[in-house]
Amino acid sequence: MRLPGGGRAAVAAIVIGALAGCGIPVHVPFGGETGPSEVWVVSRAAKTARQVVTPAAPALVSRHAGSAEAPVVLDVVRSDVSVTVIGPLASVTRSTRYAAPASGADTFVAFTPPPSPAQQDFTIRAGSRTARVLVREPDEAQYAYESARREGQTATLLTADASGRVVVPLTAGAGELVVETVGIAGWHDGAYELTVPRVPEGDATLAVDLHGGGPVVVVSSPSHTIDARPIALDHLRVTLQDPSALRTDDFVLRYRVDPSESPGALLVEPDGGGTLVGLLVHPQEDNHEPVALANVSINWGAAQVSEVRPPAIGTIAPGRPLVVLARVHGGWSGPVTVTGRASGRPRTLTVGVEASPPVQGLQALPVLWARAARGEAVASR
Secondary structure: OEOOOOOOOOOOOOEOOOOOOOOOOOOOOOOOOOOOOEEEEEEOOHHHHHOOOOOEEEEEEEEOOOOOOOOEEOOEEEEEEEEEEEOOEEEEEEEEEEOOOOOOOEEEEEEEOOOOOOOEEEEEEEOOEEEEEEEEOHHHHHHHHHHHHHOOOEEEEEEOOOOOOEEEEOOOOOOEEEEEEEEEOEEEOOEEEEEEOOOOOOEEEEEEEEEOOOOEEEEEOOOOOEEEEEEEOOEEEEEEOOHHHHHOOOEEEEEEEOOOOOOEEEEEEEEOOEEEEEEEEOOOEEOOEEOOEEEEEEEOOOOOEEEEEOOOOEEEOOOOOEEEEEEEEOOOOOOEEEEEEEOOEEEEEEEOEOOOOOHHHHHHHHHHHHHHHHHHHHHOO
């Protein structure tokens, strides 16, 4: 998976999916205990999206106070990128510090989302403002905006200009911009692959907290020289030998967990009076070749499951992980049993609960849950 929406451009990591909070109850959100205080709904026509040639990552821009001149990007001082991975689940936080704008200048957040996918969501923190950003086509944007307002949230409906750019005014004093995303890694030549956009200006750091959801048998980067420090068989800390190399190239990380050693990971997060469960199953293989898993069925054991997303699985294509979310009444300690047919033969996978999952990975579960819920709400319109 390319977390930033394609290409080797310096584009923020923007992930397919629906926005938590647009007509959907928000639980523990990604990126903080209190979560986004606003919803920014971006209305962008398909024609405008197709005309975007050079997407621009969210950035702080400024102009002379009260002027009508085009705002310019502030100088970047430093960017710190942290990635938390659990099996195929990846959470990315990019914190960028900027040089102070001129005294009294007006400051904004500006970004031009890439043309694809049509639906995008991410979280932005700038100064005192924290917003969940939803990019949608006009009809869907209006629906999302109205849904957020009905839920009592502070929502703003924004329209991309003719070039696809969005500019949002900020209060004075914003000097740091944080962009947070959650996504599911794809599979490439027998390994998971994800890409983190390059940092073209200022100093940069990159750290990946890699939890394989089983013993990690391969970790490599075709783009950069890395240091991979093992913490345990299923846990590595990955950094760049030369952080400045992130200025010129997107960082590509490839890692492999042998599914015969561990079928996947089960994440459990208390949620009000119940539990939110994330089932992550690695792509299936036969003699190290990816195969489909057909007739998939999930046995949740003694758990009192109230909702499952997606509600039906069917067949998992070769090279694709299985990611299923469920809400359980009360507490629960697993395991889950997944059955199906691979290469024409029955296959049974038993997935136990991760003993010490990283907090960032658990905080990603409500984002994925709300994203799936939002998709169901749209489908039922």
